[in-house]
Amino acid sequence: MKKLFVVWMTLVLMAVPFQAGASNGSGDTLEEYLVQFNGPSAHGLMQAFGIDEAQVKTEFDHLPVVNVALSEAQARGLANHPHVEAVEENAEVHALGQTVPWGIPHVQGTAAQDAGFTGAGLKVAILDTGIEASHEDLSANVKGGHSVFTDSANIDPFYDPNGHGTHVAGTVAAVDNDLGVIGVAPEADLYAVKVLSNAGSGSIAGIAEGIEWSIDNGMDIINMSLGASQGSSILEQFSNLAYDEGLLVVAAAGNSGNRGGNNNTVGYPAAYDSVIAVAAVDQNNNRATFSSTGPAVEISAPGVNVLSTTPGNNYASYNGTSMASPHVAGVAAQVWQANPGLSNTELRQLLNDTAVNLGPAHQYGHGLVQSLDAINQ
Ligand SMILES: [Ca+2]
Ligand SMILES: [Ca+2]
The missing domain is CATH 3.30.70.80 (Peptidase S8 propeptide/proteinase inhibitor I9)
Incomplete structure (x- = not known):
């Protein structure tokens, strides 16, 4: 008898799932x-x-x-x-959902996404420590890569125990889903070009190889959240080559600024004419004190307390012009998607022309990069 009753109850409940707001017999x-x-x-x-x-x-x-x-x-x-x-x-x-890092709306990335510009179809090479391609919030967008290293620890561009490249990649194009964070251009294609070792160091030759790979593999945008205080004629020539081939080349200005913001410390390759040097600002649009200054500073983007992807399906906040540069790379992907006929030099001019002036050019360049304003220009 009891068993029959249970079966009957189950059938009734399955057939008529209980709805909140229903009523009883009374x-x-x-x-x-x-x-x-x-x-x-x-x-x-x-x-x-x-x-x-x-x-x-x-x-x-x-x-x-x-x-x-x-x-x-x-x-x-x-x-x-x-x-x-x-x-x-x-x-x-509800699922805890996706956090939108403050920098994404700050560069009008969110507004441009809402207008339909997600970076789809644009290829962004992340010249860095690699990208953890299995990351839950990146895997859909990581489409390829290359390591300039041959030793077993560094040969895999999709392995990034350092985490720097994975963080940079997330700011460009973390996936728009119900978890983690979102990047500026959440449908851009990411390419992991490992030019920095797991220890975070590389060489001019390695960067040159990464640039060459980017040209040969049809990249649209190169992000280099790296730099050296000393220049190299060879590195400059490779940077120029990428630019001449039509790629947009974006790099971190450097983290050698001082409190007064009055030294001349933009690193290389950012300081080269063919490369966009990106300075870092905080949520109040103040220059981060570490952000390098000098006549080569070209444009500014969020670089303080930047939340993004880190290895092991994790997320963390980092500071640095390394975090500012990928905001510009992501905006560039959005704006290029909106205006596919622009050359790289025209795109660069547009980003500079529509940036919000924040103060002295040697600290902020043209100011804060703005995606939707560039798209609507
Ligand atoms: Ca996400
Ligand atoms: Ca430059």
Whole structure:
């Protein structure tokens, strides 16, 4: 008899899933609650309050809790009963969802996304420590890569125990989903070009090889969140070559600024004419004190407390012009998608012309990069 009853109950519940806001035979509106009992007979108590078996949706095994649809009077009555520990509304629970890092709307990345510009179709080479391609918030966008190293520890461009390149990649193009963060251009294609070792260091030859790979493999944009305080004629020639081939070349200005913002410390390759040198600002549009200054500073972007992807499906906030540069690379992808006929020099001019002036040019360049304003120009 008992077994038959259980089977029948199950069929009824499966056929008529209980809906919050339904009503019982008396016409009362029923809402779902979770009721925790502390007495011996939950069933007896529910019967006493006129609760029909059909109102019970779930009976938990590990705690004396039932999920039950109750009229307001039943809920109130149970809540006041000494054998009831708690009566809680069965509130809706949502996935924790995606955090939008402050820098994305700050460069109008969000507004440009809302207008349909996600960087789709644009190829962005991340010349860095590699990209953890298996990251939950990057894997859909990592489309290829290359390592300039031959030793086993550094030969895989999709392995990035350092985390620097993975963080930079997330700012350009972390996926728009229900987890983690979102990049400026969440549908751009990412290419992991590992020119820096797991220890975070590389060489002029390695960067040159990475630039060459980017030209040969049809990249549209190169992001170099790296630099040296000393220049190299060879590095300059490779940077120029990429620019002459039509690629947009973006680099971190450097982290050698001082408090007064009055030294001349933009690093290389950022300082070369063919490369956009990106300075770092905080949420109040103040130059980060570390952000290198000098006549080569070209444009500014968020570089303080920047939340992005890190290895192991993790997320963390970093500071640096390394974090500012990929904001510009992401904006460039959006604007180029909107205006595919622009040359790299025209795109660069447009980004500079529509940036918001923030102050002295040797600190901020043309100012804060703005995606939607460039698109609408
Ligand atoms: Ca995401
Ligand atoms: Ca430059």
